[in-house]
Amino acid sequence: MDSSILLLCKYRSYSLVVKVAEGYQFENLIGSISNKWNGLVSMRLLYYVCDHLNILLENDDDFRNMMDLATAYGARCVEVSVEDGNCTVSSRFEIGESSHSNGNGGVTSSSHSEIVEDPLEKFCPHHETKRLSADWAYLISHIGQEFRGGVKDFWLSLCKYAIEVGFKFKYLKNDQSRVTTECAFKADGCKWFVHAILDKSNRFFLH
Numbered sequence: 001m002d003s004s005i006l007l008l009c010k011y012r013s014y015s016l017v018v019k020v021a022e023g024y025q026f027e028n029l030i031g032s033i034s035n036k037w038n039g040l041v042s043m044r045l046l047y048y049v050c051d052h053l054n055i056l057l058e059n060d061d062d063f064r065n066m067m068d069l070a071t072a073y074g075a076r077c078v079e080v081s082v083e084d085g086n087c088t089v090s091s092r093f094e095i096g097e098s099s100h101s102n103g104n105g106g107v108t109s110s111s112h113s114e115i116v117e118d119p120l121e122k123f124c125p126h127h128e129t130k131r132l133s134a135d136w137a138y139l140i141s142h143i144g145q146e147f148r149g150g151v152k153d154f155w156l157s158l159c160k161y162a163i164e165v166g167f168k169f170k171y172l173k174n175d176q177s178r179v180t181t182e183c184a185f186k187a188d189g190c191k192w193f194v195h196a197i198l199d200k201s202n203r204f205f206l207h
Helices: 026-036 060-073 134-138 150-165
Strands: 005-011 014-020 042-049 052-056 077-084 097-101 107-113 169-174 178-183 193-199 204-206
Touching: 005 026, 005 060, 014 026, 026 042, 026 060, 042 060, 052 060, 134 150, 150 178, 150 193, 150 204
Parallel strands: 005 077
Antiparallel strands: 005 014, 042 052, 042 077, 097 107, 169 178, 178 193, 193 204
8 A cells, every 4th residue: 555645845836746655754855845946045844734734844853743644634645835944044944055866765965065145135135925815725625624605615615726726627526415526637647536515404515
């Protein structure tokens, strides 16, 4: 049985999927992110599991706790938010060496060390602004979730979730008492799906 977990690392409007298996460590994650977005001089990582938001990911202990928490909730995918580290100095990672994969799941560094400074900061110190739609990524979060507005509430939440996360889905069943959807790219191997039904006792929709 595959016990790996997918980390969906999001930086600004871009995403990176990292598959985490046994033996994968925090420094491997930092290496993967810095290789993808090599303009990052420092970074801050936050992750989200079910209803638990904005959990700091700063070291190996945090990384192991994240994996344990995901396992406890049965989550196969964890969203990791990547922010420019200059926003919070106390939780920044300095990337002073160019890192690359050694082909064995580890990360090695080149022999030279160079700190790259962003010249824009000298003239325009700025902070990331949160998009108004950012919270849409958590509208569909866990099994047992209730949508008190019924099927219309579920439809709206599902559409907003898909817009913010950035994927397409198609309906397999879609009526007033049940809704089943799957990823539009199931043929390519995506296993994502959502099923929700009407609770006749209170007219809520349950995911």
